[in-house]
Amino acid sequence: xxxxxxxxxxYRSLVRRRTVHALEDLTLAIPAGEVFGIAGPNGAGKSTLxxxxxxxxxxxxxxxRIGGEHPRGWVERHGASYLTELVALPPRWxxxxxxxxxxxxxxxxxxxxxxxxxxxxDVLGLEEHRSKQVRQLSxxxxxxxxxAQALLDDSDLVILDEPTHGLDPVYTQRFRDIxxxxxxxxxxxxxxxxxxxxxxxxTDRVAILSRGRLQRVVGGTDGARAGSVAYRLTIAGAGPIDxxxxxxxxxxxxxxxxxxxxxxxxxxxxRLIATGVVxxxxxxxxxxxxxxxxxxMEEGTR
Amino acid sequence: xxxxxxxxxGWELRDMARGPGAIILAIAxxxxxxxxxxxxxxxxxxxxxxxRIADQAAFPLVLVVTAGMVSRDIxxxxxxxxxxxxxxxxxxxxxxxxxxxxxxxxxxxLLAIAVSVRTGNVSLPAWVVxxxxxxxxxxxxxxxxxSTLVRRDWMIAALVVITESxxxxxxxxxxxxGPVASAVYEVLPPYHVTAIDAAPSxxxxxxxxxxxxxxxxxxxxxxxxxxxxxxxxx
Numbered sequence: 001x002x003x004x005x006x007x008x009x010x011y012r013s014l015v016r017r018r019t020v021h022a023l024e025d026l027t028l029a030i031p032a033g034e035v036f037g038i039a040g041p042n043g044a045g046k047s048t049l050x051x052x053x054x055x056x057x058x059x060x061x062x063x064x065r066i067g068g069e070h071p072r073g074w075v076e077r078h079g080a081s082y083l084t085e086l087v088a089l090p091p092r093w094x095x096x097x098x099x100x101x102x103x104x105x106x107x108x109x110x111x112x113x114x115x116x117x118x119x120x121x122d123v124l125g126l127e128e129h130r131s132k133q134v135r136q137l138s139x140x141x142x143x144x145x146x147x148a149q150a151l152l153d154d155s156d157l158v159i160l161d162e163p164t165h166g167l168d169p170v171y172t173q174r175f176r177d178i179x180x181x182x183x184x185x186x187x188x189x190x191x192x193x194x195x196x197x198x199x200x201x202x203t204d205r206v207a208i209l210s211r212g213r214l215q216r217v218v219g220g221t222d223g224a225r226a227g228s229v230a231y232r233l234t235i236a237g238a239g240p241i242d243x244x245x246x247x248x249x250x251x252x253x254x255x256x257x258x259x260x261x262x263x264x265x266x267x268x269x270x271r272l273i274a275t276g277v278v279x280x281x282x283x284x285x286x287x288x289x290x291x292x293x294x295x296x297m298e299e300g301t302r
Numbered sequence: 303x304x305x306x307x308x309x310x311x312g313w314e315l316r317d318m319a320r321g322p323g324a325i326i327l328a329i330a331x332x333x334x335x336x337x338x339x340x341x342x343x344x345x346x347x348x349x350x351x352x353x354r355i356a357d358q359a360a361f362p363l364v365l366v367v368t369a370g371m372v373s374r375d376i377x378x379x380x381x382x383x384x385x386x387x388x389x390x391x392x393x394x395x396x397x398x399x400x401x402x403x404x405x406x407x408x409x410x411x412l413l414a415i416a417v418s419v420r421t422g423n424v425s426l427p428a429w430v431v432x433x434x435x436x437x438x439x440x441x442x443x444x445x446x447x448x449s450t451l452v453r454r455d456w457m458i459a460a461l462v463v464i465t466e467s468x469x470x471x472x473x474x475x476x477x478x479x480g481p482v483a484s485a486v487y488e489v490l491p492p493y494h495v496t497a498i499d500a501a502p503s504x505x506x507x508x509x510x511x512x513x514x515x516x517x518x519x520x521x522x523x524x525x526x527x528x529x530x531x532x533x534x535x536x
Contacts, residue, residue, distance in 0.1 A: 051531045054382070054385075054386060055529070056381075056382065056385070056529055056530050056531035057529050057531045057532075058529050072529075075385070075386065075388070076385075076388055076389065076390050077388060078388060079386065079387050079388035080386045081386075082382065082386035084379070084382045084383070086379065088378055088379035088380055088382060088383065089380065089383055090378075090380065101310070101313050102383060102387065104307075104309045104310050104313065105307055105309075105310050105384060105387040105389055106387040106388065107307075107309070107387070107388060149383065150386075153386075153387070
């Protein structure tokens, strides 16, 4: 569905004669049916990559293709479900009217448009805000409007830039459900986010960018962690825990930090349980994506 | 499918009517009010009065209608919402330009009604409408073209139009233009021809119309070729 081959994007300031390499030599293929994440710190090139996918920018070098076509041509023919990082709509437009206008632009017939608008308003809980102007919406409600306008269309290309930015926990959870419902074999979903936990929950693979370079692509089917990793162990009560673990983490009774290779830690857990310790939780201190992200950033700064 | 977003024309018309349209209505009402308060006998030639007033008001009104036609959407980032839909930017903005033309031309019947307060009869000669349409095509087209490239489109357009008009007046007065000024005058579109009270030849009108079509075509070509974004978030 999406193919990037040797893509670089350089911004040049004519006045200050400054050159910024936003993306460098990026090669990536995202098949239809995949939910693909893009992670990276500020300035990593995530938004530039999304602008290239939408055809709002053209690469300085390399090629970007969607379904074998130039992105602008593809989007002009099929349309994309697109949420921008900063939702920008004319401030005086009432929310419902904004959706009606965008539905009209998408070419929906009036009956389908009405149905899609009502569904989007319902799913994103915007009923009480439908007559408010865009400028009157809070940050979270504006983000929900951004999601609603993206959901109006039924495109095979869904691009969401920082989708949970400003959302409260209820709508963050609802957003996750929405993405799961959006999954289809013919549809490609791209999510750019700073939120690694969210990307880990929702995506099949995540590209980690740093300083415009693709550091690595972390897949959902990658093998177990290698090497020594830190875990948190919590136990019920003050069982006979081994003093070799040192003091409880942050002085919290029953919570311990274990560092080691996974196999050895398993054996240790079995030994503890055999001695009567009731284990209530055992989890990595950082998720695999967080670990990969941290390592990628360290490599990127070398 | 790439198409002219005809269904959206109603929204464009509504936006134009509420913005520039309201200004046009206010100016026509003001003209009517001023004329109704003038002392002396009513003027006989409604057409001549209409032409003189329209000639004064038309240029600034074209700027009001076309200012920021493209550049506002790019500057504010609205284009990202418009063009994630199956919509072609050149066709979208061509439609906006045409709707703007309709709103601009509405000024003439409103003005004719305002003038009738003084003259007692409504007169709107077809050639006045034609000349106003040519003015919109050439001057409005210039703002449209500049709007695809820069933010201060209407200011630069005003500078270009005024420069051409000044050079034309200098040349008409018999004074010699220097080589640079002469070259500039030759290159610039003949904006002076579109003055509603001017009396150009048919050839001059045809040249002005050709320039207008070429400038609008150039604006559409820029929208076709130039990426709308200028940075990651821009």
